[in-house]
Amino acid sequence: FWGEDCLQEFDGMFAFAIWDEEAKTLFCARDRFGEKPFYYSYVSGQQFIFASEMKAIFAAGVEQDVNQEMLFRYLAHDVVENPAAKKETFYSNVSKLEAGHSLTIHLGEEPVIKKYWFINPTIDYSIGFDEAKSRFRALFLTSIERRLRSDVPVGSSLSGGLDSSAVVLAIDLLKKEGQTQKTFSARFNDKEFDEGRYIEMVVNSKQGIQPYFTWPDQEQLYNSIQQIFYHQEEPFGSSSIYAQWEVMKLAKQNNVTVLLDGQGADETLAGYIHYFDPFFKECYLKDKKEWKLEYTAFKDLHEKEITFDPSFFLSAKFPQVYSTLGKLKRKVTVPAYANDFESSFVDEYKVSLPFEQNRNNLNNTLKFDCEKYGLEKLLRYSDRNAMAFSREVRLPFLSHELVNFLFTLPSAFKINRGWTKRIMRESLSDILPEEIEKRVDKLGFQPPQQKWLQQKGWKNLLEDANLNLKKMRILKSNSNFRNWRVLMASQLLNTKW
Known part of the structure; x- marks a missing residue:
């Protein structure tokens, strides 16, 4: 056909x-x-x-x-x-x-x-912000509606951040009267990392939401690390993947097969704090007065200052020159890893930085992260965790129709006066609790990893991993390189399928 x-x-x-x-x-x-x-x-x-x-x-x-x-x-x-x-x-x-x-x-x-599919970052400057808000809301709700189609129970993962809260409350808006939505969240016995206050804010804002919680800890991770790697098959970024693992396990224990999730919003709506760098460069190149206004608003909202050193201006105005100078600098400077890696390992496999990208334009930066590096690794983590428990994760923010539309929008519709995800915040302000709509301190399912790795069992595991890489002549005999990457590398080299 x-x-x-x-x-x-x-x-x-x-x-x-x-x-x-x-x-x-x-x-x-x-x-x-x-x-x-x-x-x-x-x-x-x-x-x-x-x-x-x-x-x-x-x-x-x-x-x-x-x-x-x-x-x-x-x-x-x-x-x-x-x-x-x-x-x-x-x-x-x-x-x-x-x-x-x-x-x-x-x-x-x-x-x-x-x-067969390309992201086209060509901006449509003819669209007004109000019209864009209406179209965003319509496309987002359509995406939610399609992903609710199922012959098995559907729920959602809720971290307390803007994205997952938007998904949960959009589902509440669309679901049948009297229908209950089950949400699944990871919490931590550490106030610095626990998002419980925001999760409960979403749950308590509607009557038809039934929350379930899991409380990951370092001992459970210690006992599960090999099983998680078995399903992931390749190194993964941090222990936050374990928190997601526990959420999927919780969904299985409560007989919910499909979970809607907020993944993909950060990379398409400019949610990460590091997106301010290409945004500020774009503003500087277009309108220096506007750049100063945007930076002042950022500083006031985030209570954080940015030092615009010569490298900022050079990379903004002359990105190719900046890139060339960077390559020359790396050729004449000794990289930090040289103190830890065996010279034979470095000499044989040393390559230039894995990618170089001109980050002086927000939309092009988002395109790179969606197509080249950033989004797909997170999708791998999520899918592997879900399938380990025979769960299915659906991602409303990655409707291609919605993504296509977002890439036609001016940068100011995504970042404006210190706020990320501007169009989503304003489009969904009527369903989001105000405190969540105005959040700038998102954590997500982020465990206290550094504290966990200081525990005795983890120290022994990191020491074993360090010794293993020394035996394989990857690390020098005097290397104290003991971190998550060493642990993942050791798992990779020692796992036989």
């Missing part, structure tokens, strides 16, 4: 392969953002093996070789993907089909990989 054009009609997450017996053709595809995984191993003229987990490919006889260059990037630069070669994984013999791509193999021929 549609043929390969079917991909333009689909909304949401998918990864599939269809064999056409008549044409002797295999057609494979992955959703636009990489919500679902698609791994494969290809040997020309011999075999094409694919699966949703890498361990299944190893079980089919593919050799499990760690990608040493990816390992170096991770240990040296704390990156878990290669933006310059998105198909790479932490295993040399396994590739991933990139998000927004299809792969076609005709029997006896080489695979053909095509990109």
Whole structure:
């Protein structure tokens, strides 16, 4: 009917392969953002093996070789993907089909990989803010409505931040009268990290919300770390993944199969604090008076000052010159990791920084994070945690229609006078509690990781990981490099599927 054009009609997450017996053709595809995984191993003229987990490919006889260059990037630069070669994984013999791509193999021929979806960051300056608010709200609620379609129980994950609160309260707006919405949240016995006050603010604002809580702690993480890595298969960023793991477990214990989640809003609506850097550079280049007004508002709202040193102005006005100078500087300076890594490991696998990007424009920065590095790793963490408990996560903010629209909007519709996610805050102000709408201090499911790693059991585990990397001649014999990355690298090198 549609043929390969079917991909333009689909909304949401998918990864599939269809064999056409008549044409002797295999057609494979992955959703636009990489919500679902698609791994494969290809040997020309011999075999094409694919699966949703890498361990299944190893079980089919593919050799499990760690990608040493990816390992170096991770240990040296704390990156878990290669933006310059998105198909790479932490295993040399396994590739991933990139998000927004299809792969076609005709029997006896080489695979053909095509990109079928593109983010176009061209701004539509003709749209007014009020019209944009109305369209955002309509697209967001449509996305929620579609993702509520299910023949199994649907709930939501609630962190107390703006995004998950918006999802929960939009569901409440759309659900049938008398219907109860179950929410699942991670809390912590540490006031510095616990978001309970905001979670309860959302829950108590409506009568039809039934909350469930889990209380992750360092002992549970210690006992679960190998199981989590078994499902993740590759290094993951921090213990916040464990908090999400416990949320998925909680949903299973309470018989909720589908969870709506706020993932993707930060990367499409400019939610992270570091997005102020490209925003300020964009303002500076367009209108210096406006730049000063924006910075003053930021400083007053966040009670934080930014030092605009010469590098800010150089990278804003002459990004290529700034990039070239950065490369020259790195050539003549000794990197910090040189004190810890064996020279043989560095000399063989040292590469330039895993990516260089011109961050003097907000929309282009968001595009990079959605397509190249940032969003997809978070989607991997989430999907693996969910599938470990046979749960399904659906992401309303990643409706491609909504994302397409957001990338046509001027930067001031996303960041304005110190506020991130401006259009969402104002579009949904009637359903959000005011204190949450005005939040600037979001934590999310963020455990007190540094405190946990100081406990005796964790210190021993980090010491073992350090010794393991020394035996493999990755770390020098006198290295005191003991952190989360060392732990993840040790897990990677010692796990046999």
